[in-house]
Amino acid sequence: MIEAINLSKTYKGGTGGIRDLNLNISGGQIFCLLGANGAGKTTTINVFLNFLQPTAGQALINGLDVSREGLKSKNYLAYIPENLQLYPNLSGLENLAYFSGIAGKDYEQEQLEEFLREAGLQADAYSKRTQAYSKGMRQKVGIAIALAKQAKALLLDEPTSGLDPKASNEFAETLSQLKDKGVAILMATHDLFRARESGTHIGIMREGRLLETLQAGDVNHSELEKLYLTHMN
Amino acid sequence: MIFRITLKELKENLREGRIRLSLLIVLALLLVSVFISRGYYLSVQQQHAEAKEAARDVWVSQDEKNPHSAAHFGTYAFKPKYPLALIDQGVDKYAGISIYLEAHNRNEAQYMAAADQTALSRFGELTPDFILLFIIPLLIILISYNAFSRENEQGTLRLLKSQGLNMWSLAMGKWWSVFLPVMLLCCLLFGVAAIFLGSLEDFGTLAPAELLIMLLVFLLYYAVFINLSLLVSALSKNSGISLVLLLSIWILSCLAAPKAANNLANGLHPYPTRMAFEAAIAEDKKNGLDGHDPWNQEAIRLEKAVLTEYGVDSLHQLPFNFDGYRMQKSEEHEADIYFKHYAYLREQHERQTDIYQATALFSPFLPARFLSMAIARTDYHTHWDFADAAENYRIQMQAALNNDFAQKTSYGDWSYKADRKLWESIPDFSYDPPELGEILQTNVLNIVILLLWFGLSLGGLFFATSKL
Numbered sequence: 001m002i003e004a005i006n007l008s009k010t011y012k013g014g015t016g017g018i019r020d021l022n023l024n025i026s027g028g029q030i031f032c033l034l035g036a037n038g039a040g041k042t043t044t045i046n047v048f049l050n051f052l053q054p055t056a057g058q059a060l061i062n063g064l065d066v067s068r069e070g071l072k073s074k075n076y077l078a079y080i081p082e083n084l085q086l087y088p089n090l091s092g093l094e095n096l097a098y099f100s101g102i103a104g105k106d107y108e109q110e111q112l113e114e115f116l117r118e119a120g121l122q123a124d125a126y127s128k129r130t131q132a133y134s135k136g137m138r139q140k141v142g143i144a145i146a147l148a149k150q151a152k153a154l155l156l157d158e159p160t161s162g163l164d165p166k167a168s169n170e171f172a173e174t175l176s177q178l179k180d181k182g183v184a185i186l187m188a189t190h191d192l193f194r195a196r197e198s199g200t201h202i203g204i205m206r207e208g209r210l211l212e213t214l215q216a217g218d219v220n221h222s223e224l225e226k227l228y229l230t231h232m233n
Numbered sequence: 234m235i236f237r238i239t240l241k242e243l244k245e246n247l248r249e250g251r252i253r254l255s256l257l258i259v260l261a262l263l264l265v266s267v268f269i270s271r272g273y274y275l276s277v278q279q280q281h282a283e284a285k286e287a288a289r290d291v292w293v294s295q296d297e298k299n300p301h302s303a304a305h306f307g308t309y310a311f312k313p314k315y316p317l318a319l320i321d322q323g324v325d326k327y328a329g330i331s332i333y334l335e336a337h338n339r340n341e342a343q344y345m346a347a348a349d350q351t352a353l354s355r356f357g358e359l360t361p362d363f364i365l366l367f368i369i370p371l372l373i374i375l376i377s378y379n380a381f382s383r384e385n386e387q388g389t390l391r392l393l394k395s396q397g398l399n400m401w402s403l404a405m406g407k408w409w410s411v412f413l414p415v416m417l418l419c420c421l422l423f424g425v426a427a428i429f430l431g432s433l434e435d436f437g438t439l440a441p442a443e444l445l446i447m448l449l450v451f452l453l454y455y456a457v458f459i460n461l462s463l464l465v466s467a468l469s470k471n472s473g474i475s476l477v478l479l480l481s482i483w484i485l486s487c488l489a490a491p492k493a494a495n496n497l498a499n500g501l502h503p504y505p506t507r508m509a510f511e512a513a514i515a516e517d518k519k520n521g522l523d524g525h526d527p528w529n530q531e532a533i534r535l536e537k538a539v540l541t542e543y544g545v546d547s548l549h550q551l552p553f554n555f556d557g558y559r560m561q562k563s564e565e566h567e568a569d570i571y572f573k574h575y576a577y578l579r580e581q582h583e584r585q586t587d588i589y590q591a592t593a594l595f596s597p598f599l600p601a602r603f604l605s606m607a608i609a610r611t612d613y614h615t616h617w618d619f620a621d622a623a624e625n626y627r628i629q630m631q632a633a634l635n636n637d638f639a640q641k642t643s644y645g646d647w648s649y650k651a652d653r654k655l656w657e658s659i660p661d662f663s664y665d666p667p668e669l670g671e672i673l674q675t676n677v678l679n680i681v682i683l684l685l686w687f688g689l690s691l692g693g694l695f696f697a698t699s700k701l
Contacts, residue, residue: 049395074397085387089248090241101237102396129248142392149396 001027001076001184002048002153007057008208009043018043019208021057025201027152027182030175032195032216034228035205041188043208045155048186049079061153075103078146082158084138088131092121092141095130100148107148118177119144120170136167143174146183154178156187160194172198196224204231234398238406239413242380246410252376256414259364259372263422266361267319271429274319277330284331285311289661297650300634301560307335308630310623310662312342315610316430317443320423321362323611332620334627334662336564336634339571342620361422365451366602367487369418370458373411374479377462379472380407381701386471390701400698404463408694411459416452423448443669447608453683454601460690467697490596497592498585504578517570521563535562548644556647557639564631571624579617590678597686600679607676610666614675622664633659 004023011017018040025031033041046052047059050070059066064073086095096112107115116126121140130138139159146154156175160168168191175198179185189195195202199216202224211231219227246252288309295306310332318325329342381404384390393403427444462479469475505513521531536548539555548555593599606612634655642649673680 049391051391051394071397071399074395077395079392079395081388081391083388084392085389087241087245087389089245094241094244098237098241099392099396102234102393102398104397145392145396155395 001025001062002031002155002186003058003060003063004044004048005058005060007044007047007059008055009040009047009052010055016040016043017055017208018047018205021208021210023186023203023210025153025184025186027184028179029201030179030185030187030199031201031203032199033186033188033203033205033210034190034192034195035188036190036232038207039205040208041205042157044205045079045157045186045188048077048155050074076151077153077155078149078151079155080139080142080146080157080159082161083135084142084159086130086133086138086141089129091127091129092116092133092137092144093126095141096144096148099145103149105148105150112144112148115144115147116141118147118174120174134167136163136171139163139167139171140174143171143178146178152183154183154185156185156189158189159187160189160191168194192225192228193221196221204228206231234402235405235409238403239409242407242410243413246376246414255372255375256418259368260418260421262359262368263361263364263418264425266359266364267422267425267429270319270322270360273322274314277314281311281314281330284309285661292659293653293656295656297652299647299649300638300651300655301336301557303651303656304336304560304631304634307333308662310334310619310626310664312616312619313664313666315666316433317447317609318611319361319426319430320365320447321605321609321611322360323362323606323609324613324616325611328613328616332623334623334630336560336631337567339568339575339624339627342616361426362605365419365422366454366598366605369415369451369455370483370487370598373415373455373458374462374476374483376414377407377411377459378466378476378479380411380463381467381698382469382472382475385701394701400701401695404467404694404698407463408459411462412452412456415455415459419448419451419455440669443608446669446673447605450601450604450608450683453687454597457597457683457686457690460687460694464690464694464697467694467701486596486598490592490599491602494589494592494596494599498588501588502581502584504581510574510578514570514574517573518567521566521570531566532559535559551644553639554642554646555639555644557635557637557642561632561635561639564628564635568624568628575621575624582613582617590682593679593682594685597683600683600686603679604676604683607672607679608669610672614672615666618667619664623662626662630659 002023002025004021007021007023008019009017010019016038021040021044023031033044035041043052047054048061048066050066050073053067061073062076064076066073086092087098090098093109093112093116096116097107100107100112113123113126117123119140121137121144125133125137130141133141142159160171163171172194175185175187179200187195187199196216196219202214202216203210204212204227212227214227288311292308295303298306312330314325332342333340381390384393394400423444427441461482465478465482466472466475469478504510526532536555536559539551539558540546540548543551545551551558589599589603593603603612607614634651637651637655638649667675
């Protein structure tokens with residue numbers, strides 16, 4: 001569902017970017033990309049979103065090359081950035097209805113409320129303007145947008161950064177539900193603990209290269225930390 | 234999709250206090266300005282009717298006198314006020330409202346309304362055209378300066394793009410969300426104006442098509458500003474920069490460009506000073522036929538020519554009064570002199586208009602302003618047309634009076650006195666302004682320039698959104 005074939009992106013001056021990345025994330029998998037700042041995690045996500053053009057290789061979503069069929073490939077993916085922002089003068093429900101509508105999905109209010117409930121947003125917040133929402137609440141609306149879109153692929157860029165442990169845990173639970181529904185998830189994160197807990201697969205990146213890929217269940221927290229630090233040094 | 238975006242943008246904008254308040258203020262200003270203009274319009278209409286009637290009454294009630302004395306007594310031509318002046322007063326207040334029509338002289342329009350105003354009026358007046366031409370573009374900037382830059386700043390643009398939204402659809406959705414409230418404001422203003430004008434007994438020359446075309450001109454003008462605002466917002470890295478750039482565009486377009494155009498036009502094609510203009514006319518008159526001076530060289534030459542033409546030896550043998558005939562020939566000669574000098578003024582005016590139109594390539598304000606004034610019949614073109622009509626009337630009036638004197642008396646008979654019958658036989662002055670078709674034809678370049686502004690700014694917006 002989310003596939004990178006010899007994918008490279010070089011910025012002017014040759015710094016940063018990604019080099020020869022190969023990935024294949026199937027439905028029902030959560031692939032956590034670990035790495036320091038500048039490792040190429042966000043660049044990878046931006047290339048899959050077609051916000052950046054790859055220098056070489058292919059980024060595929062549901063078999064569609066995103067740089068050739070950008071708009072079509074977006075029918076299958078949803079995206080939640082590190083700090084998801086919504087329209088502050090609209091309620092959570094209105095934001096959800098708008099973003100779903102943009103994606104070509106029209107729902108009745110009850111269905112929209114169901115998505116918000118499924119994403120874990122408390123019912124009394126549905127009709128409140130999102131200017132009063134916490135980051136965690138906004139992330140939940142982001143999940144609801146992804147649910148409403150019925151996306152087969154989900155791209156997450158540091159989604160739990162800045163969330164309190166409870167909100168982070170709720171977010172992980174929602175991801176797990178999406179995984180169980182067969183969604184392929186690519187999550188860029190610094191959070192080793194969350195990667196180990198939520199991910200089915202973990203990749204460690206450094207200077208644009210994917211240095212190691214492993215199954216989350218094959219290592220414990222301390223082994224993962226040790227491995228990560230080994231690659232970072 | 235565009236409709237969905239428009240609805241969302243409208244909802245968001247209307248929930249924002251800054252925009253709601255601005256809309257309300259502009260709406261209130263518009264209504265107040267129409268109300269003020271209505272009062273001014275009614276007052277001027279009444280003054281015009283009263284003055285016209287009084288002048289006619291004075292003319293037909295004058296004592297029995299020699300027709301040429303009546304020609305010197307003279308009368309007035311009053312410039313009528315046209316219904317759309319309610320919306321755009323144009324140059325009316327600065328161009329004079331009446332012309333004194335007398336023998337031998339072509340006079341300028343006098344009694345400018347601006348002369349009766351206080352110094353504070355130099356800072357502008359609360360008129361519908363002021364709101365329509367200056368304030369609504371500012372409102373557009375206020376609503377849309379951050380249309381794209383805010384989406385970029387808060388990150389919603391990335392989310393929208395990830396949803397597969399085409400950026401041109403986003404631009405069009407935003408475009409309509411700015412255009413619709415502005416159109417509503419405009420329609421409200423024009424609707425109130427139409428209701429008011431429709432309730433007048435003297436409905437004047439207003440045709441609904443003219444009101445509609447004027448509305449379309451303003452809407453096109455606003456469409457240009459919306460394009461520019463969205464374009465700048467799409468290209469700006471942040472909303473602050475966008476606002477500063479757009480305010481700069483507004484200042485340049487609406488304030489600086491008209492003044493620069495005026496200075497440039499006056500510099501390149503200046504009008505002669507009044508003193509020089511009058512001196513040149515006096516010089517030409519001096520060298521020509523003087524109807525009051527039978528010893529003038531031209532008068533003597535005319536006398537000889539007439540005697541030869543009629544095959545007589547004495548002016549007494551002519552079948553008409555040569556004094557009246559000479560007076561008329563003198564009028565015709567003076568009319569030619571005025572025609573020549575005013576034609577030069579008209580040429581300078583046309584050359585200045587060319588400069589304005591060239592400057593309009595740098596400011597959408599100018600073509601909109603010229604079109605609006607032209608449709609309202611409050612531009613200089615209409616004023617020139619009125620002055621020409623008054624001059625033609627003066628020439629015909631002088632001819633009627635001089636010919637009466639010439640035909641009904643014989644040479645040397647200055648005792649003849651015409652009465653009310655003759656005064657009444659000269660029809661009252663009436664003036665019909667140029668038809669809409671003629672106005673549009675005269676202003677075709679302004680229409681083309683405004684459309685060019687629309688097309689280029691829309692193309693720029695398309696280009697900018699393709700880079701988002």
